[in-house]
Amino acid sequence: MAEERFDCVVVGGGPAGAAAAYTMAKAGLKVALIDRGEFPGAKNVFGGVLFRSQLEDLLPEFWKEAPLERLIVEERLMLLDEQGMVTLSHRNPGFADPPNSWSAMRAQFDAWFAGKAEKAGAVPVYQTTVTELLQEGDRVVGVRTDREDGDLYADIVIVADGVNSLLGKALGVHREWQPDEVSLGVKEIIHLPRNVIESRFNLEGNEGASIEFLGDTLGMTGLGFLYTNKESISIGVGIMVNDLQKARVKPYAVLDHVKQHPYIRKLIAGGEVEEYAAHLIPEGGFHSMPPLAGNGWMICGDAAQMVNAVNGEGTNLAVLSGRLAGETAILAHVRGDYSLGMLDHYNESIRASIVFKDLKKYSGIHGLLSGPERRVLFGKLPGVLNESISDYMSVNGITKEEKQKMLIHQLRDAAGGNVELLRLGLKGWRAINR
Amino acid sequence: MLHIAVCIKQVPDSREMRIDPKTNTLIRQGAPAIVNYFDLRGLEAALQLKDEFGARVTVLTMGPPSADKAIKECIAMGADEGILVSDRGFAGADTLATSYVVGQTIDKAGEVWGPVDLVFCGKQTIDGDTGQVGPGVACRLDYEQLTYVEKVESFDPNTREIVVHRHLEDGVERVQAKLPALITALAEMNKPRRASLPGVLRAARYQPIVWTTNDFTDLDRSKIGLRGSPTVVGRSWVPEQKPVNTKILTGDTVNQVAEDLFTALFATELPGKLGWVQEG
Numbered sequence A: 001m002a003e004e005r006f007d008c009v010v011v012g013g014g015p016a017g018a019a020a021a022y023t024m025a026k027a028g029l030k031v032a033l034i035d036r037g038e039f040p041g042a043k044n045v046f047g048g049v050l051f052r053s054q055l056e057d058l059l060p061e062f063w064k065e066a067p068l069e070r071l072i073v074e075e076r077l078m079l080l081d082e083q084g085m086v087t088l089s090h091r092n093p094g095f096a097d098p099p100n101s102w103s104a105m106r107a108q109f110d111a112w113f114a115g116k117a118e119k120a121g122a123v124p125v126y127q128t129t130v131t132e133l134l135q136e137g138d139r140v141v142g143v144r145t146d147r148e149d150g151d152l153y154a155d156i157v158i159v160a161d162g163v164n165s166l167l168g169k170a171l172g173v174h175r176e177w178q179p180d181e182v183s184l185g186v187k188e189i190i191h192l193p194r195n196v197i198e199s200r201f202n203l204e205g206n207e208g209a210s211i212e213f214l215g216d217t218l219g220m221t222g223l224g225f226l227y228t229n230k231e232s233i234s235i236g237v238g239i240m241v242n243d244l245q246k247a248r249v250k251p252y253a254v255l256d257h258v259k260q261h262p263y264i265r266k267l268i269a270g271g272e273v274e275e276y277a278a279h280l281i282p283e284g285g286f287h288s289m290p291p292l293a294g295n296g297w298m299i300c301g302d303a304a305q306m307v308n309a310v311n312g313e314g315t316n317l318a319v320l321s322g323r324l325a326g327e328t329a330i331l332a333h334v335r336g337d338y339s340l341g342m343l344d345h346y347n348e349s350i351r352a353s354i355v356f357k358d359l360k361k362y363s364g365i366h367g368l369l370s371g372p373e374r375r376v377l378f379g380k381l382p383g384v385l386n387e388s389i390s391d392y393m394s395v396n397g398i399t400k401e402e403k404q405k406m407l408i409h410q411l412r413d414a415a416g417g418n419v420e421l422l423r424l425g426l427k428g429w430r431a432i433n434r
Numbered sequence B: 001m002l003h004i005a006v007c008i009k010q011v012p013d014s015r016e017m018r019i020d021p022k023t024n025t026l027i028r029q030g031a032p033a034i035v036n037y038f039d040l041r042g043l044e045a046a047l048q049l050k051d052e053f054g055a056r057v058t059v060l061t062m063g064p065p066s067a068d069k070a071i072k073e074c075i076a077m078g079a080d081e082g083i084l085v086s087d088r089g090f091a092g093a094d095t096l097a098t099s100y101v102v103g104q105t106i107d108k109a110g111e112v113w114g115p116v117d118l119v120f121c122g123k124q125t126i127d128g129d130t131g132q133v134g135p136g137v138a139c140r141l142d143y144e145q146l147t148y149v150e151k152v153e154s155f156d157p158n159t160r161e162i163v164v165h166r167h168l169e170d171g172v173e174r175v176q177a178k179l180p181a182l183i184t185a186l187a188e189m190n191k192p193r194r195a196s197l198p199g200v201l202r203a204a205r206y207q208p209i210v211w212t213t214n215d216f217t218d219l220d221r222s223k224i225g226l227r228g229s230p231t232v233v234g235r236s237w238v239p240e241q242k243p244v245n246t247k248i249l250t251g252d253t254v255n256q257v258a259e260d261l262f263t264a265l266f267a268t269e270l271p272g273k274l275g276w277v278q279e280g
Helices: A015-026 A106-120 A166-171 A194-200 A241-247 A251-259 A262-268 A315-335 A340-351 A354-361 A365-370 A373-393 A400-415 A418-431 B037-053 B065-077 B095-113 B133-141 B197-205 B254-266
Strands: A005-011 A031-034 A071-080 A085-091 A123-125 A130-136 A139-145 A151-159 A182-191 A207-214 A222-228 A232-240 A272-282 A297-299 B002-007 B010-012 B033-035 B055-062 B081-085 B118-122 B144-156 B161-168 B171-178 B181-185 B209-211
Touching: A005 A015, A005 A139, A005 A315, A015 A031, A015 A106, A015 A315, A031 A106, A031 A151, A071 A262, A071 A373, A085 A373, A106 A123, A123 B197, A130 A151, A130 A166, A151 A166, A151 A315, A166 A297, A182 A241, A182 A251, A232 A241, A232 A251, A232 A262, A251 A262, A251 A272, A297 A315, A297 A340, A315 A340, A315 A354, A340 A354, A365 A373, A373 A400, A373 A418, A400 A418, B002 B037, B002 B095, B002 B133, B010 B065, B033 B037, B033 B065, B037 B055, B037 B065, B037 B118, B037 B144, B037 B181, B055 B065, B055 B095, B065 B081, B065 B197, B081 B095, B095 B133, B118 B133, B133 B144, B133 B181, B144 B171, B161 B181
Parallel strands: A005 A031, A005 A151, A031 A123, A071 A207, A151 A297, B002 B055, B002 B118, B055 B081, B081 B209, B118 B181, B144 B181
Antiparallel strands: A071 A085, A130 A139, A139 A151, A182 A232, A182 A272, A207 A222, A222 A232, B010 B033, B144 B161, B161 B171
């Protein structure tokens, strides 16, 4: 056992863990930051963007020094069928100034962020896996690592070990995820020259675009994404695990299929695949969030299912939850009280924050995505929408009045009749408005 | 107490390195920096002697400030102190200038913590591949020189005698030497240990001792850096891959394949070259 005692041990050096460690170290607490990777971020798989909000509260103007790829100035939502697409796209100078989000390589970004915690005084313990929590009675008193003399004692353990949270399971707050609570994300990084990316996506300098697509995922529930990096494109899909199981389809087959789509194909043409990665994404949302604290411990980020699948937010919620856990630890340290009664303060801060409020608002999403309506939403609708809009826009002698009727009929038929269309709309609305 | 110095170098991981086809030089960018593979064996051997007989282990390296990461890795494994010899004046050194500076550093470490009895180096670095610095240091220090060592058989702290196995092209040589000595380590020597948790915690806070040109009193400035490096790289190139004619023999039986192989082999010049058949 290491003779040194720490005020807090943070397990996991991702955004949640680094935010917690940074917050506490800055306040003078003695903190150890443990990560199993060679450096934080080394094991990361990321299919998203980094947002300014939340991180900025911790590190003002971080974007001036952090390793980021491109500033997202354009977002597109594409509804794909096998050949066509309907796109909603947004670009507006005010959207990127002040910056809203960036594409990023998390292997670089996480290492940088954890480096901030190190500079603030957190002691890095990397390439080290926590194998179990040390408990005395009903209290967590430290962690056991896979190194020789590897026990490390602390007043508080902050668990931020990601979606598969082994420690969450050890605490009994984290059951095995059900196949309808997680999706499997697969991603490729495709190298393309800077000027090619800029001309294909109408970008200049450091500008970037983000595309999300829905449909053409072989009828399964899931979303695709495409982000422009400096000299590469990240493209991937996240598919609900239960659908993959049922259809007996390998996730990379879905990605390969999407890459062949006539429109997507041209965006990535001529690129060379540099990297391939896969990871689980928590999708359970509100109902899957475990209890957040106990005697001597708190849990943050993906480990606590803090992902807003609707808006693609996760890292920002991780940062916020890490900061709130860190702030609670500082209070607990001042009072010398590490019991649930004290650490429940973290639970309360989360409830008062956007983590809780947004996830609560979307708490119906999980039901929608795992119910029978998902077949319509992800299978039929994008196709019908594509057809209807083609029909509507074709000049072919049919009167506009007739066209409008056809459009409505087609959509109604896809949903299974007027009542069903209404029900789907209502359910969709409710899913995002609790 | 026995004082062991271990010479290490931070190198780009050659398993993740490519060669620039235009300049024919290594693309070091992007390859992670690691402690030279063979040097870690030297460190492990030193730590094993420390475990058994008690010793002070001093790690030293010449390199840029970022090499402190390599030093810290050695501290985590159990080295007592780490010296980073770093200064613009040392830059551009070839193996001759490097050996001189490393020799000077070992002398100086001897002045600070007591004379160095034993030095470990890797047999070569994985980026330069020369294998010249170890022997060069031994010459300058006038230490016994034990290169290509695959095993330390025994050490007697009273008589200060060490017995090692040198792996040579035509066999293994068992050598006994009296300290002070310098050993260059082969990969087979041992398996470097994984740092303990207290080691990792110590390393996280450890600040390597940095020596610049000004910290050496008798440094001959004509022997260091680019000025002290007579080596000139005339040309470097990547050997072209020669096309290989591969023929896969398929026969119904093993004997048939062996027969075909025999016939095919004897149709070449190879048996003659190997002296299997009388020529003419």
